[in-house]
Amino acid sequence: MTTISSSRRTPQKFIAENGALAGLLLLALVIAIMQPTFLSAQNLVNVGVQAAVIAIMAFGMTFVVVAGGIDLSVGSIAALAAMVGALTAGPVGLVVGALCGLVNGALISYGKLPPFIATLAMLSVARGLTLVISEGQPHETDAVVTFLGSNLAPMVPLPLLLMLLFFGITGLILTRTNLGRRMYAIGGNEEAAKLSGIDVRKQKLWIYALSGLFAAAAGLVLAGRLGSAGPQAAAGYELDAIAAVVIGGASLSGGVGRATGTLVGALVLAVLRNGLNLLQVPPFWQQVVIGAVIALAALLDSLRRR
Amino acid sequence: MKALITARGITKQFGATRALDGVDLDINAGEVHVLLGENGAGKSTLVKVLAGIHSHDEGTIEGEASLAVIHQELALVPELSVAENLFLNRLPRKFGFVDRAEMRRRAPELLDRVGLNVDPNAKVKDLGIAQQQMIEIARALDKDAGVLILDEPTAVLTDTETDRLLQIMAQLRDNGVGLVFITHHLDEIQRIADRITVLRDGRSVGVLGPRATTQHMIELMVGRPIEEQYPRARQRRGKPLLRISNFTRRGVFRDINIEVHAGEVVGIAGLVGAGRTEVARAAFGVDDYDYGSVEVDGKPLPRNNVQAAIKAGLGLVPEDRKGQGLVLTATVGQNLELATLANRDEKRLHDIAGKLRIKGRVEQPVKELSGGNQQKVVIGKWLLADPKVLILDEPTRGVDVGAKVEIYELINRMTAQGRAVLLVSSDLPEVIGMSDRVVVMAHGRVAGELPKDATQDQVMALAVQEISA
Numbered sequence: 105m106t107t108i109s110s111s112r113r114t115p116q117k118f119i120a121e122n123g124a125l126a127g128l129l130l131l132a133l134v135i136a137i138m139q140p141t142f143l144s145a146q147n148l149v150n151v152g153v154q155a156a157v158i159a160i161m162a163f164g165m166t167f168v169v170v171a172g173g174i175d176l177s178v179g180s181i182a183a184l185a186a187m188v189g190a191l192t193a194g195p196v197g198l199v200v201g202a203l204c205g206l207v208n209g210a211l212i213s214y215g216k217l218p219p220f221i222a223t224l225a226m227l228s229v230a231r232g233l234t235l236v237i238s239e240g241q242p243h244e245t246d247a248v249v250t251f252l253g254s255n256l257a258p259m260v261p262l263p264l265l266l267m268l269l270f271f272g273i274t275g276l277i278l279t280r281t282n283l284g285r286r287m288y289a290i291g292g293n294e295e296a297a298k299l300s301g302i303d304v305r306k307q308k309l310w311i312y313a314l315s316g317l318f319a320a321a322a323g324l325v326l327a328g329r330l331g332s333a334g335p336q337a338a339a340g341y342e343l344d345a346i347a348a349v350v351i352g353g354a355s356l357s358g359g360v361g362r363a364t365g366t367l368v369g370a371l372v373l374a375v376l377r378n379g380l381n382l383l384q385v386p387p388f389w390q391q392v393v394i395g396a397v398i399a400l401a402a403l404l405d406s407l408r409r410r
Numbered sequence: 411m412k413a414l415i416t417a418r419g420i421t422k423q424f425g426a427t428r429a430l431d432g433v434d435l436d437i438n439a440g441e442v443h444v445l446l447g448e449n450g451a452g453k454s455t456l457v458k459v460l461a462g463i464h465s466h467d468e469g470t471i472e473g474e475a476s477l478a479v480i481h482q483e484l485a486l487v488p489e490l491s492v493a494e495n496l497f498l499n500r501l502p503r504k505f506g507f508v509d510r511a512e513m514r515r516r517a518p519e520l521l522d523r524v525g526l527n528v529d530p531n532a533k534v535k536d537l538g539i540a541q542q543q544m545i546e547i548a549r550a551l552d553k554d555a556g557v558l559i560l561d562e563p564t565a566v567l568t569d570t571e572t573d574r575l576l577q578i579m580a581q582l583r584d585n586g587v588g589l590v591f592i593t594h595h596l597d598e599i600q601r602i603a604d605r606i607t608v609l610r611d612g613r614s615v616g617v618l619g620p621r622a623t624t625q626h627m628i629e630l631m632v633g634r635p636i637e638e639q640y641p642r643a644r645q646r647r648g649k650p651l652l653r654i655s656n657f658t659r660r661g662v663f664r665d666i667n668i669e670v671h672a673g674e675v676v677g678i679a680g681l682v683g684a685g686r687t688e689v690a691r692a693a694f695g696v697d698d699y700d701y702g703s704v705e706v707d708g709k710p711l712p713r714n715n716v717q718a719a720i721k722a723g724l725g726l727v728p729e730d731r732k733g734q735g736l737v738l739t740a741t742v743g744q745n746l747e748l749a750t751l752a753n754r755d756e757k758r759l760h761d762i763a764g765k766l767r768i769k770g771r772v773e774q775p776v777k778e779l780s781g782g783n784q785q786k787v788v789i790g791k792w793l794l795a796d797p798k799v800l801i802l803d804e805p806t807r808g809v810d811v812g813a814k815v816e817i818y819e820l821i822n823r824m825t826a827q828g829r830a831v832l833l834v835s836s837d838l839p840e841v842i843g844m845s846d847r848v849v850v851m852a853h854g855r856v857a858g859e860l861p862k863d864a865t866q867d868q869v870m871a872l873a874v875q876e877i878s879a
């Protein structure tokens with residue numbers, strides 16, 4: 105051990121590093137035993153579709169959280185993007201979402217606002233704008249957006265494929281691009297990142313813009329599935345997105361987080377919701393259980409890190 | 411002599427690393443026991459085991475003396491005041507609330523004891539790293555413990571403060587306190603040690619008496635003799651690569667003029683607070699300045715723009731590795747490549763890591779490395795970027811004698827390739843031994859310049875001089 109050497113990956117290490125995955129499998133097993141219909145192909149596809157919107161949103165959130173920030177505005181941005189998409193065209197919605205993210209980034213890096221405050225403001229502004237342009241009414245989506253929520257073939261829903269596509273993109277950005285490496289540096293030690301020549305402010309612009317863009321994509325998928333964009337769509341989704349990222353093992357203090365973790369986190373939430381429905385747990389109790397599971401996941405993770 | 415703490419056969423394993431392997435240690439009343447060893451030898455781990463921070467896998471620890479520990483990495487709360495940090499965890503209280511009056515009364519006494527002249531109400535984050543270290547020391551002294559362990563307290567101190575600390579330690583020893591002292595400065599060991607335990611790769615390889623020679627200590631610890639502690643190889647001086655002119659920041663530094671030529675190492679010496687780090691940071695574009703200019707290879711740098719400085723060929727190894735140099739959550743490799751993300755080169759990365767003899771794996775989180783090895787990672791990051799001019803701010807803080815020589819050789823190699831180095835250091839033998847010229851700063855001004863082979867006294871005479879404004 106005198107000099108630098110490489111180590112191999114072992115199965116034990118894989119499990120230790122993927123506690124959330126083990127949790128997901130365990131959860132699925134318990135539900136399957138109690139209610140075998142859980143394992144039906146149709147139901148599994150449903151779970152995937154249910155996970156898709158939160159997952160796509162949570163992938164964008166992963167960038168922000170890895171870089172040591174938080175984005176509370178993703179639910180509202182999703183709704184605004186979907187509404188703009190319904191009133192004009194899908195791509196315009198994406199642009200609007202990215203722009204909202206850019207504004208977040210500018211407020212945070214150049215206005216020096218804490219991310220919590222800047223994105224809390226955007227949460228309100230974007231939701232308000234959605235209500236203004238929709239005049240409080242739901243609007244039907246056009247064929248392109250509706251296609252996003254449809255099935256390519258029986259049992260092959262497009263949202264599921266889109267989720268996997270965004271998963272791949274997120275993994276690539278985090279591990280293979282300079283922007284991704286910089287996210288970890290900024291979240292781990294912003295001062296060290298700055299002294300290493302990283303333009304921290306510019307990077308933050310891109311990071312929040314990405315989060316806005318991903319939120320917009322999630323909003324369009326949601327609208328496509330429902331066939332319409334509603335003024336109150338995706339309200340509260342930001343909390344699910346954050347929960348998915350944290351269940352996936354990311355640290356809210358920055359510098360830690362992975363695409364696989366977030367995917368698993370989103371699946372955990374979807375499996376849980378689906379399972380509780382199948383087991384006919386009353387909706388009020390469902391919330392209690394979901395909250396408990398989030399706390400449990402975070403606890404296990406912090407125990408594992410010790 | 412009364413044994414306060416007796417440790418026998420201590421073994422500690424971290425994953426694949428055996429940090430301690432059957433180590434014995436006695437801490438006796440009225441004795442300074444020095445722990446000596448290369449970076450990663452296991453010194454801090456032993457301290458943490460004694461302090462109960464790490465559990466040990468094998469061995470026994472006996473004794474019930476109360477323990478105060480000053481850990482290698484500073485553990486102060488930056489946002490709290492000096493006084494609050496001093497009494498953290500045992501804030502004086504009145505009616506259930508913090509008794510500020512009492513705190514303000516007692517803080518100056520404590521600060522006085524370590525000879526620190528700062529406002530107890532100042533926030534710790536506004537103080538220099540040496541002052542922060544003295545606060546840690548004051549805090550530990552206040553506990554009146556039977557055993558005091560100091561893990562590399564002098565790494566961030568200058569000579570005056572070190573003298574003060576050694577005095578305090580001698581006093582405590584006379585009062586029957588048992589002390590454990592870790593340092594990489596062999597001269598300090600000769601001044602204060604009663605007993606020296608040398609660790610190598612987690613094993614105790616020998617116990618020396620107070621009159622051990624430096625050569626003997628080095629051989630035991632490194633496993634081979636070191637010919638030349640400051641192996642500076644001078645080069646022919648080329649064109650100026652760094653030119654700092656009329657550099658001024660109100661209230662911090664004034665009229666600084668420094669030129670560093672290709673092939674040259676220019677040292678900057680001075681007391682803590684002389685403004686050396688501030689000049690380095692402003693030149694690199696981290697902080698702003700009021701007047702003056704910085705040129706790299708004839709090209710003026712825009713102010714406040716680190717990216718432009720790096721592009722022009724400047725690099726800076728900052729003094730505070732934990733706060734400014736490293737991303738602790740990231741791996742060794744990720745830290746090394748931080749300044750060269752745009753064109754990363756795996757082969758050179760492994761090359762540099764090997765050359766610096768970093769004890770650890772490329773994919774290991776940097777926070778698992780020993781302090782000195784972390785410092786090597788910060789330096790490696792900039793060697794990888796291969797700048798025309800590298801500013802090193804206290805580059806060998808906490809680095810063992812063997813590894814120091816390796817860093818000096820890397821400096822030599824840089825200058826042999828026509829690069830230039832500006833070496834800011836409070837380690838007088840180092841700054842004198844490795845520089846071709848030494849610029850001495852005092853009170854934010856250049857107090858004078860000395861040629862190679864200046865004496866420590868000459869440097870100190872300039873460093874303490876009062877300059878009329």
Ligand SMILES: Nc1ncnc2c1ncn2[C@@H]1O[C@H](COP(=O)(O)OP(=O)(O)OP(=O)(O)O)[C@@H](O)[C@H]1O
Pocket residue numbers: 424425427428429447448449450451452453454455456482769770777778779780781782783808810
């Ligand atoms: N938490 C940890 N996890 C894994 N390895 C560790 C951990 N802490 C220390 N080590 C390893 O144990 C060994 C001894 O480290 P230690 O910090 O005790 O060295 P040291 O003698 O204090 O060195 P230095 O002079 O650089 O401070 C090193 O190889 C280090 O990488």
Ligand SMILES: [Mg+2]
Pocket residue numbers: 453454455482561780781782
């Ligand atoms: Mg140590």
